[in-house]
Amino acid sequence: MKHMNVTPMIESAAIQHRVQELATQIAADYGERSLVMVGILTGAARFMMDLMTALPEAVSDRVDYDFIGAASYDGHESTGQVDITLETAVELRGRHILVVDGIADTGLTMQRVLRYMEDQSPQSVKTCVLLDKPSRRRHAIGLDYTGFEIEDVFVVGYGLDADQCGRSLRYIGVADEDY
16 A cells, blocks of 8 residues: 555644534525435545534434445546446435535536436435535536535545545545655
8 A cells, every 4th residue: 555645734623613514504594394415425424424413403303314326536537437336225206405525526426426316306406515626627517515615636534535545534635646
């Protein structure tokens, strides 16, 4: 296994503060409506769990969650094709869905997952990403909730990885280019 140097970019406290702000906004926007959060594995798992924990209890009682597997990366680069590797198990028909991901990069993965969601005949679909990297966008996607906008750097931590390395960091950092 190669060694990876990581330069901190967004500290854990800043992430938690922003997650709380997003949870407050989501709770206000959905009001009394029930919600299904669908996280894109594996990068969204930590973010989505923290986001659900940050929701007020009155709202969290009306939230179901599930995961969807989507693979498009080989190392640092997108392959240009997205495969759904795990379908959702929760019934999505007629429900309000919030698709959660760790990062929006080229937009290809989110675009493919949103097509999958629309095929399930939901009542509504919105998106929430912790990190948005608009300079890399190749496919048009709408992002309803965004934690942080970042430059075109390769990041790891807080669920995001480089070939399965760095995912467990509590902060988000820039991985060295030699990795």
